[in-house]
Amino acid sequence: MDTKELLKKVRKIEIKTRRLSDHIFSGEYHTSFKGRGMTFSEVRQYQYGDDIRAIDWNVTARYNEAHVKVFEEERELTMMLMVDISGSESFGSQKQFKKDIVTEIAATMAFSATQNNDKIGLILFSDQIELYIPPKKGRSHVLRIIRELIEFEPKSLKTDLAQALKFLSSTQKKKAIVFMISDFMCGDYEQTLKIASKKHDITGIRVFDIREEKMPNIGMVSMLDAETGETQLIDTSSKTVRLNYEKYYRDKVNYFKETFSKSGSGVVNTRVDESYVTKLLGYFKSR
Numbered sequence: 001m002d003t004k005e006l007l008k009k010v011r012k013i014e015i016k017t018r019r020l021s022d023h024i025f026s027g028e029y030h031t032s033f034k035g036r037g038m039t040f041s042e043v044r045q046y047q048y049g050d051d052i053r054a055i056d057w058n059v060t061a062r063y064n065e066a067h068v069k070v071f072e073e074e075r076e077l078t079m080m081l082m083v084d085i086s087g088s089e090s091f092g093s094q095k096q097f098k099k100d101i102v103t104e105i106a107a108t109m110a111f112s113a114t115q116n117n118d119k120i121g122l123i124l125f126s127d128q129i130e131l132y133i134p135p136k137k138g139r140s141h142v143l144r145i146i147r148e149l150i151e152f153e154p155k156s157l158k159t160d161l162a163q164a165l166k167f168l169s170s171t172q173k174k175k176a177i178v179f180m181i182s183d184f185m186c187g188d189y190e191q192t193l194k195i196a197s198k199k200h201d202i203t204g205i206r207v208f209d210i211r212e213e214k215m216p217n218i219g220m221v222s223m224l225d226a227e228t229g230e231t232q233l234i235d236t237s238s239k240t241v242r243l244n245y246e247k248y249y250r251d252k253v254n255y256f257k258e259t260f261s262k263s264g265s266g267v268v269n270t271r272v273d274e275s276y277v278t279k280l281l282g283y284f285k286s287r
Contacts, residue, residue, distance in 0.1 A: 006147065006150065006151055009150050010143060010146050010147055010150065013103060013104060013107050013146055013150070014107070014111075014143065014146065016104065017104055017107035017108040017111055018111045020108050020111075020277060021108050021109075021111035021112040021114075021115060022111070022115065028281060028284035028285065029109075029112040029113070029115075029116065029284065031284075032284040032287040033077060033177045033201065033287075042069075042070045043056050043059050043067050043068070043069055043070070044067065044068065044070060045065065045066070045067055045068075046060075046065075046066035046067060046068050047068075050068050051068075054068040054069050054070075055067070055068050055069075056068060056069050076117060076118060076119075077113070077116070077118040077119070077176070077177055078118065078119045078120075078121065078135045078172070078174065078175075078176040078177070079109065079110070079113040079118055079119065079120045079121070079135070079176065079177045079178075079179070080120075080121045080122075080123060080135065080168065080172060080176045080177070080178045080179070080200075081106045081109060081110065081120065081121070081122050081123070081145070081179055081181070082123045082125065082164055082168065082178060082179065082180040082181065082182075083102060083106055083122065083123070083124050083125070083149065083181050083182075084102070084125060084126070084159060084161075084164075084180075084181065084182030084183065085099070085124050085125070085126060085130060085152060085154045086125075086126040086127070086154065086156070086157055086158055086159040087126075087154075087157030087158070088159065088183055088185055089102060089182075089183065089207075096272055097272075098183060098207050098208070098209060098272055101207050101270070101272050101276060102149075102181050102207050103146070103149040103150060104276070105179075105181055105205060105207070105270075105276055105280070106122075106145070106146075106149055106179070106181060107142070107145075107146050107149070108280075109179050110142045110145055110146075111142060113177075114137070114138070114139065114142055117137065118137070118177075119135035119136055119137050120135055120136070120137070120141065120142060120145065121133055121134055121135035121136075121172075121176075122145045122148065122149075123164060123167060123168065124148065124149075124152055124154070125160075125161075125163065125164035125167070126154045126155070126156040126157065126158055126159060126160070127156050127158035127159055127160035127163060128155070128156055128160070128163060129163065129164065129167050130152065130154045130155060130156075131148060131152055132167070132171070133145060133148065135176075159182070159185065159186045160186065161180070161182065161184070161186055161189040161192075161193075162188055162189040162191075162192040164180075165180075165189060165192040165193055165195075165196045166192055168196055168200070169192070169195055169196045169199065172199075172200065175199060175200055175201065176200050176201070177200075177201050177203075178196075178200045178201065178202040178203065179203050179205055180202060180203070180204050180205065181205045181207060182204070182205075182206065182207070183206060183207060183208050183212075184204065184206050184252065184253070184255075184256040185249075185252050186252070187252065187255055189259065190259045190262070190263075193259055193260065193263045193265065194262070194263045197263040197264055197265045201266075202260075202263070202265040202266070203265060203266035203267070203268060203283070204256065204260045204265060204266070204267055204268070205268045205270065205280075206253075206256060206267070206268065206269045206270070207270055207271075207272065207276075208269070208270075208271055208272070209271065209272045210271055210272070210273060212249060213246070213249060214242070214246055215236055215241070215242045215245045215246065216236060217236055217237055217242065218236050218237075219235070219236060219237050220233060220234070220235055220236070220237075221233070221234050221236050222234075266283060266287070268280060268283045
């Protein structure tokens with residue numbers, strides 16, 4: 001992709017996702033994810049309805065009149081976007097590939113964080129860490145993240161969520177708001193998620209295509225495994241083959257839901273042909 005075409009794509013995504021974050025998500029994001037704690041702001045005279053536990057007895061004794069301490073939320077947060085760029089993300093039976101929706105979701109989240117003056121970092125992963133961009137603030141930083149999401153070419157096509165979560169735990173020492181965006185078609189990440197979720201507020205956003213849920217009956221088909229590069233001849237007219245495929249798919253989805261739920265992490269499921277805006281808004285409001 002040449003520079004002109006890349007900039008055009010970046011601008012198109014910015015216009016769409018910034019409008020969403022400005023008008024829809026920024027308020028919901030702010031109320032859904034709290035700051036690190038409460039910091040002291042000032043002391044003022046007691047007013048009817050104030051919590052008596054906030055009374056500053058030293059100042060009250062000095063002025064012979066009740067005064068209370070006022071605290072404000074320490075708002076600044078760090079958002080980490082963890083994005084799966086393995087081979088399976090290039091699948092799509094509709095108008096868009098999964099990776100296109102993943103990019104839009106990540107960009108929308110990044111602009112929502114910018115609206116709240118939060119830092120945003122990026123981890124692109126396959127079965128290894130492909131790219132790490134440390135958290136920073138600002139529009140130019142978000143645009144760099146979008147550029148990488150569009151044009152970065154992974155070295156590997158496989159997936160390993162456990163490696164990505166280990167990297168998160170080792171690099172982010174302070175609590176972060178983490179959005180992990182993937183199709184979650186792998187396993188063996190329960191323990192690493194459990195460890196990471198003790199420190200961070202993690203949400204798994206599963207992006208999937210309707211054609212992945214069921215194998216159609218269309219006879220003998222040559223199928224390419226996007227993560228291994230292997231091609232196999234599959235008899236889709238076989239009921240056993242179709243049932244085995246559907247079981248494999250369901251098992252991976254159930255593992256994702258159960259593992260995230262057990263660790264206290266959030267879950268969002270959005271299909272490529274559905275509105276991810278509706279899904280994310282519903283999730284934020286449920287928090």
